[in-house]
Amino acid sequence: MTQYKPVVGVSEAVTLLFIFLSSKVFLTHVVFLYHEGLNAAWMIPIIQTSTGLLGLLLLVSVLNKFPGRDLVEIGEELTGPYINLLFALYYLAVFVFGAGMTLRGISEQVVAGFLPDTPISLVVFTFVLGTVVVSYLGVEAVARTARFLLGVMVVTAMALVLLTIPLWQFDAFYPLWGGGLWKLLAGALKNTGDFVQILLLGIIYPFLPVNQVRQIGVRGVIVAGFFLFLYVLAPLLIFTYPSATELTLPSFEMARIINIGRFGQRMEVVFLPVWVFGNMIFLSISLYAGAAVLARLCRLSDYRPFVLSVAVFTTVVAFVPRNALQAAYWNHQYLSQYSFIILAAILVILLLTARAKGKGGDKNEQGG
Amino acid sequence: MNRAVKLILAAALVLLLSGCYDYSEPDEKAWxxxxGLDKGRQNKLTVTAVIAVPKNIAGGGGGQPASGGGGAGGNFFTISMEAPTLLSTLELLDSVVDRRVDLSHTKWFVFSRELAEQGIAGYFAPISRFYQFRRSSYIVVCQERAEDFLAKGVPKLEDNVGKYFELMQRGWRYTEFIPFDSFHQFYLKSESPGVEPVAMLASLNRKAPVFESNSPKPKGWYYAGRIPRRGGGPVEVMGGAVFRKGKMVGILNGDQVGVQKMFFDTFRRTIVDVPDPKHPGRYIIVDVKPRQKPEVEVQIVDGYPQISVDLKLEGDIISIQSGENYTTPDRLHIVEQAVERILLKDINDTVAKSQELETDFLGFGLHAKKLFRTWPEWEEYRWDEKYPGAQIAVNVDYKVRRVGLVHEMAPLR
Incomplete structure (x- = not known):
């Protein structure tokens, strides 16, 4: 798409995918899982990860039939330009809507927790400026930035959880089944959209190492599932049900409550980089992927002219919700719930069409 | 050239990092x-703020020591304002204090007993939403008006009244008489079925004698406002205020707070005066520490809970007033049994009090909920209604580990 073909290595791709899937744990998102699973909400990410893996295998089976081509190109070949337009608009919606709500969410978090007197527009602008630069430089730049920051982010994210261990209350696990087994399963299935961002693999597929896409996807989904599980579980153990359902930003409250003696307090600033970097990488990926989808739709070889327009579009979407709460609810209602089913349906249609038309080869990957 | 311009532009961006909207100088804040919250005289509430005077905490300058106290030139001052809500007072305070008032370092939220008995749920729950508020602060109930308590509560040892508040609360590590729970635990217990919170009880010292006779009384019978003493600082913190559904329903004395902490595994140590079984009027003084976490088993029989508790404790003999030689392996059990008897009495009294108050501040419900498969089943059981009818059996097992620096004491002649 750009002048030269970028290359994304295995570890960079895994990092991209898992950050893209799991950065939502730093926002309000996890609280909605508490409403579904009550005190047993920690089981939901485990079920979600399983469904995410199934979706991933479906995606990889479609992609592997058309080596070197991304999902938009595959869709066009199999279903034609008109039906594929609908599919591509759905992909675009996933990226732009997700980015818009995340942009609003992280900006609101910065305003609520750190810069209460700063206008939200200035905070949003700062995030957009940084992410536009990174995404303009391309998927390779995004992937390498993500890989470069991975160590800091993982260590900080783990430290945030580990430092709260003295506050864990293990009686919070009981009654073990929360709202009941069926409610848990229903809650997990309703929120499968948490893994809809596996769609990213379909967009960056041409740049990934041949024969290793399944391995990348499985690793990315499992690591993301682990962090989702951890950041659903930890606030439950610290704040217990039902109080945990009241939190607007569970990870922020976790950082605020760390108390190691008289001098080990007020540590939320230490964790600010993980929130900011995590969400900025998410936004950079979204802007790039959105621009890439538009470029494919317009049959242009360069995605770059679309980065700014997608950034503007994302900013507009970010300001559509009237308040922070509405942004969090919309993200949950329109992205986390059910969106995965649409993706799965598109993938099944593509797979069946390929089979019916006898298009695409069958490539068996090693490992993964 | 191009590169130089880019560098200059990039460097100029650094200027933005200072943050023009949220710039905040510590010497422009009133911490x-x-x-303190009391029932209001001219509005719904009287809200009292204790504001630090940092220049006096840091020292008088020129080698002068920091000045203590809350009066003129002190290291803090108090302002009481009449307001409809706690947080609206912040804006009112900005009309009176030259610096911007900030709650980020607030250690204590003090409620007068009068207000606590009317109910404080409407005051403490909403502040958790406010970004300056921290859940690591503490809820304190004082026996008198909070405005008097805070204005007169001048520390003796500390220049920094914030440190004083923190250290007073941290006494929970050294004495059983101070509750462990911060706002965080208080809030969770207030919202969770199966457990109720206990707040710190504090008071200014009482001038009049507390007791009329000098008959022996366990020290753990005391609580804030009823500690017989002369001298020391004006503030005392001992015992707890028991809450149910946001209202204070009773007081725990020092020993009862210790029992509550034993059941939550937040008990660290206490010193117990044990009546000498062989020498009436004399005491064996032992210290008591937890040996294991308490083992609590709950069963539901005929719809009501049957609870059995095993408390395993250990400690040292600190002193034997009578000089009786209990410190041989074959006689230590006499001391151990005497300690078990006195601890069991305190524990049974506390359990009885919790049932009498119909308030499970000992947290048995947190163990009972393991018996239920789902949360709706647990809520339907209505633990708070069943708890007063529960049968509770407690077993105490105390082991002497050390006998201090004297062994087989010779009697005085």
Whole structure:
């Protein structure tokens, strides 16, 4: 798409995918899982990860039939330009809507927790400026930035959880089944959209190492599932049900409550980089992927002219919700719930069409 | 050239990092170290703020020591304002205090007993939403009006009243008489079925004698406002205020707070005066520490809970007033049984009090909920209604580990 073909290595791709899937744990998102699973909400990410893996295998089976081509190109070949337009608009919606709500969410978090007197527009602008630069430089730049920051982010994210261990209350696990087994399963299935961002693999597929896409996807989904599980579980153990359902930003409250003696307090600033970097990488990926989808739709070889327009579009979407709460609810209602089913349906249609038309080869990957 | 311009532009961006909207100088803030709430005289509430005077905490300058106290030139001052809500007082305070008032370092939220008995749920729950508030602060109930308590509560040893508030609370590590729970635990217990919170009980010292006779009384019978003493600082913190559904329903004395902490595994140590079984009027003094976490088993029989508790404790003999030689392996059990008897009495009294108050501040419900498969089943059981009818059996097992620096004491002649 750009002048030269970028290359994304295995570890960079895994990092991209898992950050893209799991950065939502730093926002309000996890609280909605508490409403579904009550005190047993920690089981939901485990079920979600399983469904995410199934979706991933479906995606990889479609992609592997058309080596070197991304999902938009595959869709066009199999279903034609008109039906594929609908599919591509759905992909675009996933990226732009997700980015818009995340942009609003992280900006609101910065305003609520750190810069209460700063206008939200200035905070949003700062995030957009940084992410536009990174995404303009391309998927390779995004992937390498993500890989470069991975160590800091993982260590900080783990430290945030580990430092709260003295506050864990293990009686919070009981009654073990929360709202009941069926409610848990229903809650997990309703929120499968948490893994809809596996769609990213379909967009960056041409740049990934041949024969290793399944391995990348499985690793990315499992690591993301682990962090989702951890950041659903930890606030439950610290704040217990039902109080945990009241939190607007569970990870922020976790950082605020760390108390190691008289001098080990007020540590939320230490964790600010993980929130900011995590969400900025998410936004950079979204802007790039959105621009890439538009470029494919317009049959242009360069995605770059679309980065700014997608950034503007994302900013507009970010300001559509009237308040922070509405942004969090919309993200949950329109992205986390059910969106995965649409993706799965598109993938099944593509797979069946390929089979019916006898298009695409069958490539068996090693490992993964 | 091009590169140089880019560098200059990039460097100029650094200027933005100072943050023009949220710039905040510590010497332009009025740090509120404690907030007090009373029933209002001219409005719904009287809200008192304890505001630090940092220049006096840091020292008088020129080698002068920091000045203590809350009066003129002191290291803090208090302002009481009449307001409809706690947080609206912040804006009112900005009309009176030259610096911007900030709650980020508030350690204590003090409620007068009068207000606590009317109910404080409407005051403490909403502040958790406010970004300056921290859940690591503490809820304190004082026996008198909070405005008097905070104005007169001048520390003796500390220049920094914030440190004083923190250290007073941290006494929970050294004495059983101070509850462990911060706002965080208080809030969770207030919202969770199966457990109720206990707040710190504090008071200014009482001038009049507490007891009329000098008959022996366990020290753990005391609580804030009823500690017989002369001298020391004006503030005392001992015992707890028991809450149910946001209202204070009773007081725990020092020993009862210790029992509550034993059941939550937040008990660290206490010193117990044990009546000498062979020498009436004399005491064996032992210290008591937890040996294991308490083992609590709950069963539901005929719809009501049957609870059995095993408390395993250990400790040292600190002193034997009678000089009786209990410190041989074959006689230590006499001391151990005497300690078990006195601890069991305290524990049974506390359990009885919790049932009498119909308030499970000992947290048995947290063990009972393991018996239920789902949360709706647990809520339907209505633990708070069943708890007063529960049968509770406690077993105490105390082991002497050390006998101090004297072994087989010879009697005085």
């Amino acid at each position: 509120v170290l404690a907030m």
